[in-house]
Amino acid sequence: MDAETIRVLWFTVASALAGVALAAPFALGLAWLLARHEWPLKSVVETLAALPLVIPPVATGLILLKLLGRRGPLGGLAHSLWGMDLAFNWKAVPLAMAAMAMPLLVRGFRVSLEGVNPRLEQVARTLGAGEARVLLSVTLPLAWPGLLAALVLGLARSLGEFGATVILAGNIPGQTTTISLALYRAIELGHDQEALFFLAVCLALAFGTLALSEHLARLMVRRELP
Amino acid sequence: MKLELEDLRVACHGFETCYTLALEGRATALYGPSGAGKTTLLEAVAGLRPCRGRIALDGVLLQEDDRGLPTRARGIGYVPQDLALFPHLDVQDNLRYGAPGRAAAGPGFSEVAEALGLLPLLQAPAISLSGGEQRRVALGRALLAGPRLLLLDEPTANLDHALKAQVAELLKDLSQRFAVPFILVSHDAQEINLLCQQVACLEQGRCVALGRPSQVLGLDRSAAPFHAQPRAKVPALTAWLDAMC
Numbered sequence: 066m067d068a069e070t071i072r073v074l075w076f077t078v079a080s081a082l083a084g085v086a087l088a089a090p091f092a093l094g095l096a097w098l099l100a101r102h103e104w105p106l107k108s109v110v111e112t113l114a115a116l117p118l119v120i121p122p123v124a125t126g127l128i129l130l131k132l133l134g135r136r137g138p139l140g141g142l143a144h145s146l147w148g149m150d151l152a153f154n155w156k157a158v159p160l161a162m163a164a165m166a167m168p169l170l171v172r173g174f175r176v177s178l179e180g181v182n183p184r185l186e187q188v189a190r191t192l193g194a195g196e197a198r199v200l201l202s203v204t205l206p207l208a209w210p211g212l213l214a215a216l217v218l219g220l221a222r223s224l225g226e227f228g229a230t231v232i233l234a235g236n237i238p239g240q241t242t243t244i245s246l247a248l249y250r251a252i253e254l255g256h257d258q259e260a261l262f263f264l265a266v267c268l269a270l271a272f273g274t275l276a277l278s279e280h281l282a283r284l285m286v287r288r289e290l291p
Numbered sequence: 292m293k294l295e296l297e298d299l300r301v302a303c304h305g306f307e308t309c310y311t312l313a314l315e316g317r318a319t320a321l322y323g324p325s326g327a328g329k330t331t332l333l334e335a336v337a338g339l340r341p342c343r344g345r346i347a348l349d350g351v352l353l354q355e356d357d358r359g360l361p362t363r364a365r366g367i368g369y370v371p372q373d374l375a376l377f378p379h380l381d382v383q384d385n386l387r388y389g390a391p392g393r394a395a396a397g398p399g400f401s402e403v404a405e406a407l408g409l410l411p412l413l414q415a416p417a418i419s420l421s422g423g424e425q426r427r428v429a430l431g432r433a434l435l436a437g438p439r440l441l442l443l444d445e446p447t448a449n450l451d452h453a454l455k456a457q458v459a460e461l462l463k464d465l466s467q468r469f470a471v472p473f474i475l476v477s478h479d480a481q482e483i484n485l486l487c488q489q490v491a492c493l494e495q496g497r498c499v500a501l502g503r504p505s506q507v508l509g510l511d512r513s514a515a516p517f518h519a520q521p522r523a524k525v526p527a528l529t530a531w532l533d534a535m536c
Contacts, residue, residue: 182375184371184373184375185375185377187339187362187369187371187375188369188375189377189388190338190362191337191338191339191362191363191367191368191433192363192368192388192389192432193389193436194363194389195363206379207379
């Protein structure tokens with residue numbers, strides 16, 4: 066295994082972990098608002114959050130590029146404030162992965178939070194607990210297997226991310242190449258051995274993360290008193 | 292204890308109920324058929340259900356119009372029908388949830404745990420307990436938070452007659468020993484007669500009768516414990532049955 070292949074492997078895993086870590090707090094906040102509160106335009110936000118699941122990843126990538134490119138509102142802001150470019154460099158990879166993991170995280174977190182009996186939270190409040198204590202001492206401890214399953218699923222999605230990444234980050238060897246992009250390049254160049262290697266890595270990572278996610282989801286049986 | 296409800300409007304089962312009543316005494320019951328709005332009333336008082344109107348407990352305002360004290364600041368203990376024990380905590384942590392600063396060896400904790408017969412069960416997971424034990428943990432947890440008023444939603448529901456009698460006696464004892472007034476929801480006239488000095492009969496969210504159990508339910512307060520007697524007939528139910536026959 067050459068140095069570039071090793072770099073591609075660790076860069077992909079590190080970017081996927083960073084992307085999920087970046088998206089998780091926002092996803093948890095949104096999932097909590099969706100699961101526990103009624104508010105105006107809730108269904109619109111719910112649909113928007115799920116949109117990257119159904120639109121082509123390339124389209125998501127284009128939206129991200131318009132937002133995070135140097136001429137986009139967020140990318141322009143980052144450039145003017147910190148002189149930082151968010152597109153076509155290594156930073157774009159975790160950002161694209163975060164965007165693609167977000168809908169899975171929101172959905173998984175929401176289902177997990179909804180699986181916690183709201184009566185337990187109500188009783189905790191009657192016992193003097195504020196919202197933060199209720200969340201930390203009741204909701205999250207009961208929802209954690211489902212939350213973890215959603216995190217692992219988000220990680221699996223990020224590891225295999227292609228469409229949004231190639232649009233936002235490009236396929237720059239030594240900079241933004243991930244396993245999926247390396248596989249695409251190997252196929253394009255007719256490097257069959259290399260393509261088969263990256264295919265095997267993709268399959269192993271996908272199988273491992275999905276199996277772990279399924280195992281955790283099985284633990285998320287609603288913990289009710291008999 | 293004096294709980295005053297004035298023009299208290301709460302959404303319940305698709306219709307809006309409007310309560311105006313004053314409950315007084317150490318032990319009060321809400322009585323009525325299913326869907327009468329008994330649990331809804333408890334939840335509104337505890338701050339668990341949006342409502343409009345006025346709620347005052349011993350002269351302290353809990354709710355005025357659509358503004359109410361947060362649930363955590365009301366000082367009202369609530370034991371729901373499903374008990375809602377925290378399944379990821381053991382008995383001790385359940386009991387201490389409302390009083391996190393109180394040491395396990397402190398007098399309040401051990402006194403309550405002992406009174407409820409929970410000392411041998413402190414390390415047991417809450418979900419491993421029997422129905423009667425879970426009920427005692429839920430009661431202890433609410434008591435240890437130091438409430439000004441305890442709301443009990445059908446505290447003896449789904450228990451056999453022997454356990455019902457035990458829980459009823461325990462309630463009576465605890466209320467006197469720890470000087471905590473309570474309002475309980477019950478379908479059992481005998482239980483109310485045994486435990487309470489006042490009963491409010493609710494029907495479709497309205498209070499249709501308020502007074503001493505012997506007056507309102509037509510039962511003799513000196514009667515033997517309810518478990519030793521046939522189930523008392525509700526006056527309204529009796530009339531309905533008479534009309535059907």
